[in-house]
Amino acid sequence: MVTFERDLRLNMIDSLLTSPHGEVGKLVDIHRECRLLDSVFYAHLAVWYQKNGHVRDHQEVFLANLLVSEVEVQREAGFVLLQNLPPYQVARVVKQLKVHLGKVPRSARTAVEHYLRKREGEPKMFDGAALRAKAAMKSLYAALHIRPSERADAILFKGNPPEDSLAFALRRLAKASSGEEQARIIIESGIPFPVAVGAIGQMTPALLVALVGVMSPAEVINNLKNLEAKGAVKHQGLRQLIESKLAQAKTDSRVSAYKASVAGRNLEGDERLTQTLEGITDAQVKSKGRIRRSTALLVDKSSSLQQAIEIGKRLAAMVSAITEAELLVYTFDSLAFSVEAQGDKVADWERAFAQFTANGCTSCGVALATMRMRAQRVEQIVIVTDEEENTAPYFSDEFRLYSQFLGYQPALTLVKVGNATGQLEKQLKTNQVPYQTFHFQGDYYSLPNLIPLLSRPGRLDLLLEILATPLPRRRREKQGVGPQLACASG
Numbered sequence: 001m002v003t004f005e006r007d008l009r010l011n012m013i014d015s016l017l018t019s020p021h022g023e024v025g026k027l028v029d030i031h032r033e034c035r036l037l038d039s040v041f042y043a044h045l046a047v048w049y050q051k052n053g054h055v056r057d058h059q060e061v062f063l064a065n066l067l068v069s070e071v072e073v074q075r076e077a078g079f080v081l082l083q084n085l086p087p088y089q090v091a092r093v094v095k096q097l098k099v100h101l102g103k104v105p106r107s108a109r110t111a112v113e114h115y116l117r118k119r120e121g122e123p124k125m126f127d128g129a130a131l132r133a134k135a136a137m138k139s140l141y142a143a144l145h146i147r148p149s150e151r152a153d154a155i156l157f158k159g160n161p162p163e164d165s166l167a168f169a170l171r172r173l174a175k176a177s178s179g180e181e182q183a184r185i186i187i188e189s190g191i192p193f194p195v196a197v198g199a200i201g202q203m204t205p206a207l208l209v210a211l212v213g214v215m216s217p218a219e220v221i222n223n224l225k226n227l228e229a230k231g232a233v234k235h236q237g238l239r240q241l242i243e244s245k246l247a248q249a250k251t252d253s254r255v256s257a258y259k260a261s262v263a264g265r266n267l268e269g270d271e272r273l274t275q276t277l278e279g280i281t282d283a284q285v286k287s288k289g290r291i292r293r294s295t296a297l298l299v300d301k302s303s304s305l306q307q308a309i310e311i312g313k314r315l316a317a318m319v320s321a322i323t324e325a326e327l328l329v330y331t332f333d334s335l336a337f338s339v340e341a342q343g344d345k346v347a348d349w350e351r352a353f354a355q356f357t358a359n360g361c362t363s364c365g366v367a368l369a370t371m372r373m374r375a376q377r378v379e380q381i382v383i384v385t386d387e388e389e390n391t392a393p394y395f396s397d398e399f400r401l402y403s404q405f406l407g408y409q410p411a412l413t414l415v416k417v418g419n420a421t422g423q424l425e426k427q428l429k430t431n432q433v434p435y436q437t438f439h440f441q442g443d444y445y446s447l448p449n450l451i452p453l454l455s456r457p458g459r460l461d462l463l464l465e466i467l468a469t470p471l472p473r474r475r476r477e478k479q480g481v482g483p484q485l486a487c488a489s490g
Contacts, residue, residue, distance in 0.1 A: 333360030
């Protein structure tokens, strides 16, 4: 019975952490099934994922399921976690409740009302939310029939913002007659870049300095291409300001690990800035965990699998940056080819993979056969493939022989790409080989989701870590004091 429950929960982790991003309907079904099978474990997994997960769809569906739970402590966990989301995600959670779960219970409405009242009570927080996510904020009031405060009503619905609001400052910005006045308004009010750009006719260096000055590191990265188009990265003073913001991005939890890398590839020939952005990705990835098991990364390079090679580059860079043990990297078609990089950055691995193109037949087992012949021992294997095998040696046969050579069975992670056939999975199930899957659906930002699966000493350790994650609780309200947030296990 204990083994069955453990396997059930491990399968739940596999299903939830690796199901496709963007297919919300499928996610909802998977989450609902997992919650019904084991609501206690599901709740701890939901809280654990808010900190360790990287796919927003999962975060939102987790919260929606907590908010409709029949267990009070789980509803309270959903209440607390909801308070930390940006408005657009809260609106998406409400949509999950209405469209996919078919109800918005009183506890969920109370959680959203508290979310809105807290922001109404802090004008700076409310103004920022109303300016950046006006549609989402309006939908929260309207969809749940929550009466806005007088100030919120004036800003969001009446179009008559008070003079101390960001919305009023934006009107002043649009009417300002000089660049100096516009810069002063931006600095004094902190109007965000995407909003200010639409209100300003001609962008000058002075205005760009003011705008970059009020941007967060994440906002600089997200808007770097736009800043480049306006000449900001070639202006010495502006460039220094941008670089100072990027230096902060290495430790900013709001920065996505791979957005910086993608932003760097979108720049036009600025190698120094590209290296800075790669450094941010490196630092952010390293902050997610450390891999202490020796690892083999096997990348399918057979015909039509250029995508697998692209994923292999990024995974190799990610794993090499955080591993404390040996890393072996092979590409394979009907033969296996060792890949070595002179460093652990994405650029280093791009150079190492540059000689390989997608062609040839497919033997998923040939890399394992090569490792066995070379007496190369690893504790875990990650294989990137569409699972289509048409040439011996076959993976399941070689996995058995390699396990015999080792004297133990290495952990196995299957990264499925393209139109994965399921052939390899069927062979593994037939041979009762335990494995975990990650189905890549084109979202490179989701790749750090693999880190928790690879960085624990074993899958059971991951399960125990999740179960040890406490559920956040609200402290009871005191007279004149709003609800306090705390954590409690259970």
